[in-house]
Amino acid sequence: MLKKQNMNKEKKVKVTFVVAGNTDNVSVVGDFNQWDPSADPLKKRSNGTRSASVVLEPNQRYAFRYYKECGEWFNDEAADEYVVNDHGGEDCVVTTF
Structure with a gap:
């Protein structure tokens, strides 16, 4: 799931994965x-989910995926779009329009 919040003072978009x-x-x-797996780990929340927030530039498209510690990649069903990647699979896309 993706949550987006405009940060008016900074003119950026906070995206919570x-x-x-x-x-x-x-x-x-x-x-x-x-694409650094150590950069944005999802933290466990009290409601049983895991989440991480990143602050992104507005009016952009960002490819992303989730990476499990065991080496497995998976996509977000709530992504704004999907694009074919160089590895024969699909990446998710989050937009900040």
């Missing part, structure tokens, strides 16, 4: 963090 709990350690990995 949320996945259901009961999963291995997960990170959100994408264009916004140079």
Whole structure:
């Protein structure tokens, strides 16, 4: 699940990435963090989900995926779009329009 919030003072968009709990350690990995699995780990929340927030530039499209500690990649069903990646799969896209 994706939640977007305009940050008017900074003219940026805060995007919160949320996945259901009961999963291995997960990170959100994408264009916004140079696809670095250690950059944005999702933290466990009291409601059983995991989430991480990133602040992004407005009017952009960012490819991303989730990465599990066990080496598995997965997509977000709530992504704004999907694009074919260089590995024969699909990446999610979040837009900040």
